[in-house]
Amino acid sequence: MKLSQGQVMTTSKGYIFDIKRFATHDGKGIRTTVFFKGCPLRCKWCQNPEGLSYLPQVLYMESKCMHCLSCVHASKQGGVRCVDHKICISRNIKEDWDAICDVCPTLALSMDAKEYTVEKCVHEILKDEIFFKREGGVTFSGGEPFLQSDFLIDLLKAC
Ligand code: SF4
Structure with a gap:
């Protein structure tokens, strides 16, 4: 699905290491969780060490x-x-x-990660659109999503 006119058109790109569908522990309802690559923290209990490095490996x-x-x-x-x-x-x-x-x-x-445009990421997210009409939605996780803040903001606007 392409973004229609009037929706956010952007050239920003970001690195995503996973998009998990049917997530039930990342917020209300059934959600799609987008995992951003890269994190400046080094917590001992990190659940997603594959998201630590900023660039794909x-x-x-x-x-x-x-x-x-x-x-x-x-x-x-x-x-x-x-x-x-x-x-x-x-x-x-x-x-x-x-x-x-x-x-x-x-x-x-x-x-361990792919480069996504906003359009390509939204295309993946919209595969679960049916769940967003009730309590579900999209969760941005990582890694640390704010490391790719321009991409995150454009994605949020597109959503
Ligand atoms: S199977 Fe893959 S990793 Fe193994 S030698 Fe061939 S190309 Fe390399």
């Missing part, structure tokens, strides 16, 4: 890896290497991590 699940080495060949800067028959990831090296994840045939490599 590559995740590697060894149990899914078939050691085809496609990722090693796709790595231009040495961010992925094979050492002693093990895949080694250096996340601090600048790489086209999306492209590297794309060549993995088993999804052993994936990114």
Whole structure:
């Protein structure tokens, strides 16, 4: 669904690491919870450590890896290497991590967050529109949503 004319049109973008549908513990009614990437705090009881880093990071699940080495060949800067028959990831090296994840045939490599436009995020949220007519709604969580305040404000206006 596209935003219609008169609704907020914006070019702001943000990083979201999850959109959970049918959430029943994040406010009144049945809600859609949007998890913003990035948090400046380091609470010991953090429930969502995957939301701590501001930028998307590559995740590697060894149990899914078939050691085809496609990722090693796709790595231009040495961010992925094979050492002693093990895949080694250096996340601090600048790489086209999306492209590297794309060549993995088993999804052993994936990114922990995606970039969303306001329109794309609202499109996802509106899949649960039927629940918003009663007590339900949208909850913005994280991470710390205020770290991406421009994106958050535009999303709120669009909602
Ligand atoms: S591309 Fe995927 S399956 Fe192949 S070696 Fe890399 S992580 Fe493993």
